[in-house]
Amino acid sequence: SLPEYGAFQAKECQNHLESAILPKLPVEILLGKKNLEVRPTLINKGEIVKRLLTGMQDVDFVFCAGDDRTDEDMFRVLKRTPDFNDLECFTTTIGPPTKKTLAGWHVSSPEEIIQTMKKLADSA
Numbered sequence: 001s002l003p004e005y006g007a008f009q010a011k012e013c014q015n016h017l018e019s020a021i022l023p024k025l026p027v028e029i030l031l032g033k034k035n036l037e038v039r040p041t042l043i044n045k046g047e048i049v050k051r052l053l054t055g056m057q058d059v060d061f062v063f064c065a066g067d068d069r070t071d072e073d074m075f076r077v078l079k080r081t082p083d084f085n086d087l088e089c090f091t092t093t094i095g096p097p098t099k100k101t102l103a104g105w106h107v108s109s110p111e112e113i114i115q116t117m118k119k120l121a122d123s124a
Helices: 002-020 045-054 069-080 110-123
Strands: 027-031 036-040 061-066 088-094 105-107
Touching: 002 027, 002 036, 027 069, 045 061, 045 069, 061 069, 061 110, 069 088, 088 110, 105 110
Parallel strands: 061 088, 088 105
Antiparallel strands: 027 036
């Protein structure tokens, strides 16, 4: 079937990248739900969030949501960076209740995030 062939191709691609690219370049490979991501080891979603928040002086509330393993980098930075302890940070993962995460909150679907955003916008 097509999904099985796609998974096979992703594994072949991963094997090739690990043997041919990883020894030569400072990158890492992450397997997502339906993706294979190659990224620089020093740049990830957590580092981007850190740079954004460090450059903004008037931020006091952060709502951070994601459904992928790569989103855990954001949750980790928001949870463990002392400079962000004064912020009201709401980290939310999307997925099954058994999902292991650093996020402080959990929802089952992206629609729940959309509804939350609508409620926040209406209350502003």
